């Protein structure tokens with residue numbers, strides 16, 4: 237669809253406001269400039285309108301309004317996707333933040349989550365009722381992107397990606413009508429929402445599995461100096477394969493800020509390797525499981541301790557440090573079937589050139605992540621092995637660091653991609669190609685997804701998302 241030029245939209249905010257109970261902001265609104273901004277400071281776009289629906293009926297109105305006026309539509313949960321789909325130039329941002337209800341059904345073992353919720357609120361509500369859900373590890377990241385596009389938190393090895401845990405949903409489609417999705421009424425759409433779910437409509441509610449919260453867990457990190465990293469990484473590639481599914485681990489190569497990690501000041505500015513460890517069970521048992529990691533290599537930092545799941549907010553929100561909103565971000569992700577020496581040595585060499593704040597993130601793909609859930613899920617990323625991301629973050633909004641982006645993209649292509657599966661984690665990557673996105677889902681899934689797109693959104697109203705790269709009938713407008 238074609239977008240109206242921004243100049244011709246000046247009276248539209250009043251017209252839309254009369255049709256909604258929720259908030260509508262045009263460029264004259266005092267909060268508009270703040271509200272138009274998203275997480276990645278690289279993506280600096282200005283929509284004509286920002287609409288904050290108060291309920292599902294409002295969502296339908298906004299979608300109808302956008303199509304009536306041929307305005308581009310950007311659906312936003314929190315705007316964390318670094319490709320910047322949650323905004324646009326001259327169109328409408330449909331901001332779901334007021335659809336934030338969370339209802340736990342203890343008997344069914346499920347939780348119904350509004351399409352605009354953030355993980356911190358989901359965790360608070362579920363934990364208060366003795367259960368936990370999949371999703372993401374950061375409080376401020378939204379469930380819309382997480383659940384519909386994958387979703388990795390400490391439960392992923394035991395219960396699969398967040399998308400694997402979707403049991404049902406409510407969806408506003410391109411003509412503004414509402415579909416209730418579950419395994420009986422819409423099995424094919426349920427399958428699609430599990431990991432390829434951003435391109436069929438606005439999901440106003442997700443029903444997800446809730447899991448019992450363990451009374452106690454072992455959690456924290458171990459840090460190693462960069463000289464030990466080659467050996468630790470070589471050890472980890474075999475060690476992670478046979479771990480119990482209760483034991484989550486991820487790794488990152490980063491620059492130490494001694495205050496953040498409560499380490500001696502002389503370590504400030506040094507590169508290091510970190511391992512996050514979360515054992516979802518008895519802490520003493522967890523200690524025994526990971527003892528080898530302390531015994532075999534000298535650690536320079538150790539925060540592992542018995543704790544409660546609710547206290548795991550180690551990575552917090554996006555108001556401080558390198559995760560604060562508005563910094564320039566360039567991320568590139570790759571799935572790999574293994575972790576060969578060339579990749580270990582290559583990323584350690586590349587890491588020497590990373591600025592403080594940037595890092596490499598490594599996630600073992602093991603346990604339930606490698607299995608399809610009951611009823612199946614459209615999402616790929618099931619091959620046992622590793623997910624590796626280069627996560628470039630730097631502060632200068634004025635200079636978006638194009639050279640740095642080109643360098644990081646080049647390092648991804650030189651060091652990681654030749655050993656990869658030709659695709660990455662769609663929630664944490666950018667500047668992808670149709671070929672790589674098709675690789676992620678696989679040709680059979682792509683064909684099924686295309687048939688659904690043709691049924692539900694043949695005019696590509698919902699095109700500001702990663703799946704827009706896989707449509708036979710065009711797309712790629714994002």
Ligand SMILES: Cc1cc2nc3c(=O)[nH]c(=O)nc-3n(C[C@H](O)[C@H](O)[C@H](O)COP(=O)(O)OP(=O)(O)OC[C@H]3O[C@@H](n4cnc5c(N)ncnc54)[C@H](O)[C@@H]3O)c2cc1C
Nearest residue numbers: 311313314315316317351372373378380381388439663701
């Ligand atoms: C600081 C930070 C921490 C992160 N931590 C994690 C993590 O721990 N685990 C993890 O797996 N990922 C993590 N991510 C990546 C995260 O999964 C993606 O950024 C994800 O897209 C965020 O979802 P969102 O809804 O908040 O983002 P948005 O940018 O608002 O949305 C992302 C995409 O989803 C669509 N969308 C959003 N909501 C809906 C909806 N209700 N209906 C239909 N479409 C919708 C949007 O249109 C857009 O295409 C992190 C990212 C950042 C920046």
